[in-house]
Amino acid sequence: MSRNRTTSDLLLELEGRPERLRRDRLLGALRDGIRSGRLDAGATLPSTRSLAADLGLSRGLVVDAYDQLVAEGYLVSRQGSGTRVADGIGRRAGRPSAPTPDPPARRWLVDFEPGNPDLAAFPRSTWARAVRAAAGELTDAELAYRDAEGDEVLRAELADYLGRVRGADCRAEDIRIVGGFTNGLGLLGRALWADGHSTVAVEDPGPYVQRDNLRAAGVAVVPVPVDGEGVRVDRLAASTADVVIVTPAHQYPTGAVLSPARRADVIDWVRAAPGRLIVEDDYDAEFRYDRSPIGSVQGLAPDRVVMGGSVSKSLLPSLGLGWLVVPPSATEPVTERIRTEHLRPSIFDQRALARLLSTGRYDRHIRTMRSAYQAKRDLLLEALAGVDGVEVAGVSAGLQLVAWLPTSTDVGAVAARAAADGVNVPDLARYRLHAGDPSQPARPGLVLGYAHLTPGQIVDGVAAIRAGLVAVGGC
Amino acid sequence: MSRNRTTSDLLLELEGRPERLRRDRLLGALRDGIRSGRLDAGATLPSTRSLAADLGLSRGLVVDAYDQLVAEGYLVSRQGSGTRVADGIGRRAGRPSAPTPDPPARRWLVDFEPGNPDLAAFPRSTWARAVRAAAGELTDAELAYRDAEGDEVLRAELADYLGRVRGADCRAEDIRIVGGFTNGLGLLGRALWADGHSTVAVEDPGPYVQRDNLRAAGVAVVPVPVDGEGVRVDRLAASTADVVIVTPAHQYPTGAVLSPARRADVIDWVRAAPGRLIVEDDYDAEFRYDRSPIGSVQGLAPDRVVMGGSVSKSLLPSLGLGWLVVPPSATEPVTERIRTEHLRPSIFDQRALARLLSTGRYDRHIRTMRSAYQAKRDLLLEALAGVDGVEVAGVSAGLQLVAWLPTSTDVGAVAARAAADGVNVPDLARYRLHAGDPSQPARPGLVLGYAHLTPGQIVDGVAAIRAGLVAVGGC
Numbered sequence: 018m019s020r021n022r023t024t025s026d027l028l029l030e031l032e033g034r035p036e037r038l039r040r041d042r043l044l045g046a047l048r049d050g051i052r053s054g055r056l057d058a059g060a061t062l063p064s065t066r067s068l069a070a071d072l073g074l075s076r077g078l079v080v081d082a083y084d085q086l087v088a089e090g091y092l093v094s095r096q097g098s099g100t101r102v103a104d105g106i107g108r109r110a111g112r113p114s115a116p117t118p119d120p121p122a123r124r125w126l127v128d129f130e131p132g133n134p135d136l137a138a139f140p141r142s143t144w145a146r147a148v149r150a151a152a153g154e155l156t157d158a159e160l161a162y163r164d165a166e167g168d169e170v171l172r173a174e175l176a177d178y179l180g181r182v183r184g185a186d187c188r189a190e191d192i193r194i195v196g197g198f199t200n201g202l203g204l205l206g207r208a209l210w211a212d213g214h215s216t217v218a219v220e221d222p223g224p225y226v227q228r229d230n231l232r233a234a235g236v237a238v239v240p241v242p243v244d245g246e247g248v249r250v251d252r253l254a255a256s257t258a259d260v261v262i263v264t265p266a267h268q269y270p271t272g273a274v275l276s277p278a279r280r281a282d283v284i285d286w287v288r289a290a291p292g293r294l295i296v297e298d299d300y301d302a303e304f305r306y307d308r309s310p311i312g313s314v315q316g317l318a319p320d321r322v323v324m325g326g327s328v329s330k331s332l333l334p335s336l337g338l339g340w341l342v343v344p345p346s347a348t349e350p351v352t353e354r355i356r357t358e359h360l361r362p363s364i365f366d367q368r369a370l371a372r373l374l375s376t377g378r379y380d381r382h383i384r385t386m387r388s389a390y391q392a393k394r395d396l397l398l399e400a401l402a403g404v405d406g407v408e409v410a411g412v413s414a415g416l417q418l419v420a421w422l423p424t425s426t427d428v429g430a431v432a433a434r435a436a437a438d439g440v441n442v443p444d445l446a447r448y449r450l451h452a453g454d455p456s457q458p459a460r461p462g463l464v465l466g467y468a469h470l471t472p473g474q475i476v477d478g479v480a481a482i483r484a485g486l487v488a489v490g491g492c
Numbered sequence: 493m494s495r496n497r498t499t500s501d502l503l504l505e506l507e508g509r510p511e512r513l514r515r516d517r518l519l520g521a522l523r524d525g526i527r528s529g530r531l532d533a534g535a536t537l538p539s540t541r542s543l544a545a546d547l548g549l550s551r552g553l554v555v556d557a558y559d560q561l562v563a564e565g566y567l568v569s570r571q572g573s574g575t576r577v578a579d580g581i582g583r584r585a586g587r588p589s590a591p592t593p594d595p596p597a598r599r600w601l602v603d604f605e606p607g608n609p610d611l612a613a614f615p616r617s618t619w620a621r622a623v624r625a626a627a628g629e630l631t632d633a634e635l636a637y638r639d640a641e642g643d644e645v646l647r648a649e650l651a652d653y654l655g656r657v658r659g660a661d662c663r664a665e666d667i668r669i670v671g672g673f674t675n676g677l678g679l680l681g682r683a684l685w686a687d688g689h690s691t692v693a694v695e696d697p698g699p700y701v702q703r704d705n706l707r708a709a710g711v712a713v714v715p716v717p718v719d720g721e722g723v724r725v726d727r728l729a730a731s732t733a734d735v736v737i738v739t740p741a742h743q744y745p746t747g748a749v750l751s752p753a754r755r756a757d758v759i760d761w762v763r764a765a766p767g768r769l770i771v772e773d774d775y776d777a778e779f780r781y782d783r784s785p786i787g788s789v790q791g792l793a794p795d796r797v798v799m800g801g802s803v804s805k806s807l808l809p810s811l812g813l814g815w816l817v818v819p820p821s822a823t824e825p826v827t828e829r830i831r832t833e834h835l836r837p838s839i840f841d842q843r844a845l846a847r848l849l850s851t852g853r854y855d856r857h858i859r860t861m862r863s864a865y866q867a868k869r870d871l872l873l874e875a876l877a878g879v880d881g882v883e884v885a886g887v888s889a890g891l892q893l894v895a896w897l898p899t900s901t902d903v904g905a906v907a908a909r910a911a912a913d914g915v916n917v918p919d920l921a922r923y924r925l926h927a928g929d930p931s932q933p934a935r936p937g938l939v940l941g942y943a944h945l946t947p948g949q950i951v952d953g954v955a956a957i958r959a960g961l962v963a964v965g966g967c
Contacts, residue, residue: 048659048791085784089755089792090756139635142624145620148620148624149617149623152616160614161611180520184519186523196671196834196836197834200836207708229832230832230833233829235686274563277563277564277565277568281565309519309560311564312523316527317581333635333839336840337835337837354708357678357704358705359672359812361675363812363841364810364812365619365620365811365841
């Protein structure tokens with residue numbers, strides 16, 4: 018290795034750097050030179066004295082840098098043979114170049130993709146104030162590695178809230194804090210059902226992320242169809258499943274409310290054999306427009322229902338904060354799993370949510386958003402009423418509805434036509450898991466999330482759907 | 493069922509309640525009565541007219557409450573037969589009484605348990621300000637369901653920080669945000685090694701939570717011994733492992749620094765066969781007292797090392813915030829798994845950390861804490877120097893050290909004697925996974941975490957250790 022090349026490389030790297038950074042820059046330049054192969058493996062470095070002189074640095078600084086890089090494994094120092102570049106580091110032909118980035122997601126003018134609440138309505142300063150208050154209120158001990166159960170204060174507030182608003186029958190000690198419903202579902206899968214003995218039924222159509230999540234957790238999953246009254250309990254009973262995931266308050270994505278008869282049926286089903294369990298995905302129940310929110314199934318059978326919820330729809334998905342109400346039979350394995358996996362949402366966020374609950378700000382935010390979402394829903398219904406052949410469903414609650422299309426409509430063609438206008442209309446078929454009777458063609462439909470849209474977007478979006486239907490002759 | 497009993501129960505529940513709560517109270521009283529069995533299954537409820545009159549409520553309110561409870565499954569309404577209590581809800585003999593709570597954890601006067609940083613030194617208001625700034629700075633779109641990669645701004649800051657301070661060779665696109673190192677390790681296990689083809693070696697003695705976490709993830713784990721130079725790479729090479737988890741900067745819990753020769757050996761090992769991987773647990777490297785922090789192993793072989801870190805030692809464990817630097821070969825399965833499991837630390841915390849990094853507050857906090865911890869370490873060393881027979885190790889870095897005790901000391905007896913003085917001294921044996929030669933008795937030792945202790949606690953704690961050693965004749 019040419020001593021001059023090393024030195025001049027290093028001079029270049031160090032040029033114009035403030036003195037206090039020179040040591041770090043020298044380290045960085047040497048590391049980079051070795052990694053890149055510019056300083057060859059086995060090559061002898063200049064003596065500390067001569068490098069110090071060449072670079073205008075103190076000899077102590079260069080000695081220190083060489084020592085550091087020997088300790089880190091970049092250089093090798095042997096008595097009498099000077100300091101050499103270690104083998105095996107620079108051998109890579111440079112690091113792989115950055116992968117071609119995915120094309121940026123298309124910017125839709127109107128995106129009916131469901132899932133997000135109205136992000137612009139998130140009360141940012143209320144949240145920041147709640148975090149500040151939490152930071153002031155938490156004791157030092159509460160800032161330590163925490164109990165796997167989650168913040169006690171939050172769990173007490175949630176028990177009160179869920180009893181009051183969701184008709185749940187739970188105590189603080191039944192609640193575990195997780196990173197959202199889907200996050201908690203994967204945890205349940207690993208804790209309770211990945212043993213090969215359990216089979217978990219999921220609704221079809223339904224939230225496919227749940228199926229993927231459970232399967233990734235090693236859980237056997239079977240789909241069970243839903244109709245206008247919610248999950249088909251007769252089909253559930255005919256399956257091998259001993260666990261069922263349901264969205265009783267507002268089926269996702271069809272919006273069906275689990276009927277009183279089906280509620281009774283699913284409770285009968287869960288009680289018919291030991292070890293059976295219902296998991297209630299209580300994802301948007303607070304947003305009910307025609308009456309009070311329908312109380313949870315958990316309240317009917319707290320010993321047999323895990324009820325999961327989160328702030329993903331009520332506040333923000335990106336808070337990553339949710340809960341599981343766990344029956345006594347499952348508390349221990351769930352807690353143990355949380356402990357083992359170090360699953361622990363920020364204590365500040367947990368306590369901040371507790372404050373929103375205790376001060377009534379959470380309830381007020383829900384009320385405000387319910388009005389806002391209802392107005393958007395009404396506008397969407399009004400607009401869809403002007404589209405021939407469309408039949409809406411699932412409109413009484415939630416942040417999305419279903420627009421059923423005339424039989425044999427080519428949904429893909431409608432969506433493509435709308436996309437040409439910059440409007441994204443999700444095909445209901447995406448949520449199907451194919452539990453239905455294959456001889457019965459699946460009814461074509463669109464899933465229309467509206468919570469995040471402006472009135473103008475709603476009107477424009479429906480116009481694009483209408484144009485799409487006209488173009489494909491679907492109406 | 494006696495109609496009068498129902499009515500009087502309900503009157504009792506409603507007494508003194510402000511009007512606006514009466515509907516909710518009526519619902520709650522009816523639900524509770526049905527769940528508890530006080531309102532028997534099948535019993536007919538009073539007519540809405542008579543209950544309204546008895547309770548002094550409007551009939552509309554009672555009709556609404558009955559309707560709600562029919563929808564929820566508590567009541568059944570049949571034409572001509574009035575409203576009855578549904579079957580199957582009250583059949584439970586009440587909910588199980590609350591489990592006897594565990595006895596409260598002992599309050600130690602001095603607790604040498606390692607793991608936590610100095611919680612009292614956490615800059616609460618700086619953090620709260622950073623969260624507020626993050627809340628003001630994030631766009632609406634950034635508040636949506638997020639990319640599985642984590643916040644782009646944080647990842648860019650981390651890439652810069654890890655390159656600058658840890659000698660890492662990474663870009664923002666190599667980094668994934670997780671809930672801490674252990675949390676991320678479980679994720680890696682599920683994403684990469686739970687296929688049955690991989691065997692993961694862990695250090696012995698070592699952090700046993702990692703072993704438990706990996707095993708829970710379905711990963712085959714083998715222990716590999718460590719000595720004063722860190723992990724025994726010869727033993728690793730003789731094992732079936734193709735992955736090794738190492739703590740090169742400061743072995744946990746012995747405090748050994750991976751020597752330059754071992755660094756070269758482990759890099760040779762990882763390059764000797766395709767598919768091998770090193771996972772670097774970079775848990776407390778910033779707290780190095782005698783020299784600059786030793787750069788990461790990741791920088792020597794970025795294509796073969798996953799480097800994990802977190803703010804658990806530098807800021808707080810209860811933030812639940814960490815990162816994985818992932819080589820290109822593993823990026824896709826790791827990202828996919830994060831997406832599937834909805835693993836997503838709070839966006840506010842992510843952006844707040846990014847702000848601490850970009851403003852230099854993070855570096856300043858580390859510097860402040862390094863001085864504070866060094867002073868505590870020095871005091872602990874001074875105190876231990878007065879205890880005959882104790883030999884300290886692992887003192888050059890981190891938040892804990894090891895006190896080796898004379899051969900054949902009964903550590904349990906020393907700990908019991910110290911416990912009688914209110915002092916908790918963790919036995920090193922707890923961290924052993926028994927990879928060592930069974931014919932060689934394991935050297936007795938204590939693991940002493942000091943970062944969270946006051947000077948007085950350090951002095952008192954060492955006095956209790958000395959008393960314990962004297963009592964058992966260990967010195």
